[in-house]
Amino acid sequence: MPVRAITDTYVFPSSSRQELYGDDQLVHVLWRGNMTLCAAACFRAPKAMTWSAFLTEMVEPWAGSDPDYVPGSARDWVLDGRPFTPEPDRTLAELGVGHKSLIEFWV
């Protein structure tokens, strides 16, 4: 349903669109089955970042906010609703991670 507006044309760009982040994009990561961390994290990550760098530089320091997190224990990855096997040396873009993608894992 369109916005009912006083003008005939009501068109504005998204304030969170990918181009505002240059070569980077936003990526959401959710630790399933964990109630300590209250929500998924949002990261700004280069599209060209490798999975292993993403994991050790971004995901694990965040997951480690919960002292029960054991580095390397994340498993059963899901990308945008589909099971997914991350390959450490491939980039986020190559793995199909897009702007505001949701990555889920269990431990």
Add this chain to the structure above:
Amino acid sequence: MAKKLPLKQRYAALTRDVHWEPSYVDPEKVFPYTSFEGIKIHDWSKWEDPFRLTVDAYHKYQAEKDKRLYAVLDGFAQSQGHLTLSDARYLNAMKLFIQGVTPLEYAAHRHFAFLARYLNGAGPRFAALCQSIDELRHTQTEIHTLSIYNKYYPGFHNWNRMHDRVWYLSVPKSFFDDAISAGPFEFLIAISFSFEYLLTNLLFVPFMSGASFNGDLPSMTFGFSAQSDESRHMTLGLEAIKFLLEQDEGNVPIIQDWIDKWFWRGYRVAALVAAMTDYMLPKKFMSWKEAFELYFEEQMLGGLFPDLAFYGIKPPRHVEHAIGEKDILSHQVYWVLYQFSFAASFTTTVPEPYELDWLSSQYPDTFDRFYRPLWDKARKIQENGGRFFFKGLPQLCQTCQIPMAFTEPGDPTTICQRHTVYNGERFDFCSDGCQWVFEREPEKYVQAWMPVHQIYQGNCGGPSVPEVLAWYGIQEGDNGEYLGSVEHTNWQRWHATAPVGS
């Protein structure tokens, strides 16, 4: 002096009789905003103002209300009343109030002034004018009241700047911006009806009773003083909806759609109130659940909606989700505030054992099972010299802008994830309600100023937490853990040196 007219005639003479029909300017040009929303009004004179308040009576009683409030403020300040609060941490609730609610009063003042100019009918214009002045009074009395605490406690400065910038305050701010940027009739349904009539009791009544219970007489007094105006505002909301429904049958589906939208928007904002009610009042008075059952389920769903059924209006869409959340809402939201208070202008702490027991008694089905273990864990971390914080930024809901901590209906352990792809871009939501609101008007919500996204775009002072906090206007001592904080140590010092018996 001439004999006073009876109330009804006096009201007519001072309100309706000062109205005129424009003769040499097209009415469409005088009132350009009341047609584009699709609402049809055939006879503006059918508007009833049950309070029949006139300018002279308005001034007289508002002056009396202020006189009473300022007598309380003076007495409280002179007697060092802040030392008789239940605990210093109580004031965190009032910090949230001045940062989150007071700026909304000012926004309401501005927009009701706009309605006082742009509604076609004299009755609703006058009601909007009174409300505009009321809202300005509320803004001023709240600032004045809480300035008493600003002398002694951190977190009360810079609230206006914070309202524009800080992540959790974007929740109430974006709610009101959404209403103000709608047309005048949607604004009336959004603010006057859905917020003031349906939900405002949940904010003011139990909360201000809580203020009274915790020794905060000034806040209780401004709260009830504001709320006494609120009963007029509620009447405006109810009158607006009845008037619009009676004017044209074609208005009914438009109004229903707005009720559906604004109930959910308002309910999500009220989530902050749920956390304040259950966790931020050291002396407990009424749980969020009990307040919700009494003021919303009994009074609104049980009383109001059967009345509106006459016009074909149904209870709001997604209301069953709100009812389903009453056992979990406050716990989820305070857990968010606890782990993000390093980036807030208030402090949080693990509830005391007596508070945990009270929460168990109020929430027997959920608290011990889901939430007490989290607090036990947080306490253990603290006993080991740490403090649990979320080291990062959270995913936010594109509609309500709250971190996406809400859970699937009926399953308090699974975070709810919804998303919609619009123009090739993905947008995330905390609930079916927020997703539905977005999908009605995606062109509007794609523009949302999402605090986390803005930080990552470099628009909030810099990439590091200290830079963002500086840009927010949050100073050392405003934020973080309560135990050992400036306010906590001051409070202990002030009470340790107080003479026995005081």
Add this chain to the structure above:
Amino acid sequence: MTATPAQQRPRTVGVDLQQNSEDTRAIVAAIERDNPEAVVRHMPGLVKIQTPGRLVVRRETVEELLGRPWETHEFQLAIVTYYGHVDEWDDDEIVIKWSH
């Protein structure tokens, strides 16, 4: 706190008044006298009054209990909130009820 009232019962209307003055005490007493079925709850700083169907505040009763002239507009100094529809507000009485 008393227990939450049962959800299923005749539709009530009600007002919450500030518990702040002699005036309010007289108004509460007047409401109780004119609405025999009223249920009154005391909360911190607040008096909650609920009645089935209809609630009336009569000027004459308030004046009698207050011992001075009282305008119905003065009710605005006492009221915190209400639910129901303000059906009548004139010089002599205030009536709150549902319309349908």
